[in-house]
Amino acid sequence: MGALLFHSPFDDPEAWRALFAKEMPDLPVRVWPDAGGDPAEIEFGFIQSLQPGELKKFPNLKAVFSGGAGVDHLLKDPEYPRHVPIVKIVQKQMTLGMTQYVVLQVLRLHRQQPAYQAQQREHVWKELPQPGAWDRTVGIMGLGSLGSAAAKALADLGFKVRGWSRTKKRIKDIACFHGADGLEPFLKETEILVCMLPLTAETTGLIDARLLSMLPKGACFINVARGKQHVDADLLAALDSGQLSHVTLDVFFPEPLAADHPYWRHPKVTVTPHKAGNSSREAVIRDTLENIRGFRSGKKLRHTVNMSAGY
């Protein structure tokens, strides 16, 4: 029986190995770079980020599980063996964690917390005009497993919610736009824009000065997807000009954010350290092993990535 190759630069591999072993003792787990001597034994990968050119060394690889919902870290490898399916995380805890983060940050902007915090520092007691959620339009870019859940939660809170995807969608209570032609109409009324897109060739650098200029003046921007999707200089210029009134970022390029980056001290920027999605090792391992067991018993793998679309 084959083995699983594990790699994570972010987390303790031995803790993962112990949990894998507890749940599925007959699946040996090798921690990269120690693939156990015979590369032909490796049947599955569980990879959080690995240097390009490594995965092609395993001739019997049957599937690679991404250690995240994003798979850009795998597809950026020009030598990735493209016949090997990639499985992304689609997981209840991850979806809940991301939904909570997006709701938290949208509400924080909608209810003007940054302005009230500034007032508190100056001991200022002053009510600010407050529109209702029913008068606030939130636009979600990306209506996948995470984007659609956040969009629904915001609609349930009474916001006017619109979403943008690559292909046409119909989702109850969400005004859906799609494709290049749908972008400007989608942005035109979006007051709080949330990026929940995968990182692909099309979405790299997408949130630039041109796109930001299509938003109403004074809009807010939140990115929980990937740092390479926004252009830092353009976000800062839009804050300076007043085109944007606040930016909340959980993702950056590169990460971690450099200690001297202007975002840290900018009064209109909120920074969190790539922690919007949240799930436990246990839950991720449980889902991965359920998929492996199903695959071994002849079922199709769940949550595979469309290799040509890149997500």
Ligand code: NAP
């Ligand atoms: P997903 O299920 O693959 O959904 C992606 C969505 O984006 C789909 O609606 C897709 O449109 C749309 N899309 C893709 N390319 C597009 C384009 N060129 N134009 C317009 N729409 C496009 O992804 P997910 O699981 O929701 O995750 C989204 C991203 O969140 C991940 O890729 C990852 O980068 C990021 N993430 C971040 C964290 C964090 O902690 N910050 C945690 C988890 C995930 P269609 O529906 O038409 O296919």
Ligand code: GLV
């Ligand atoms: C985190 O960024 C993920 O892609 O799961």
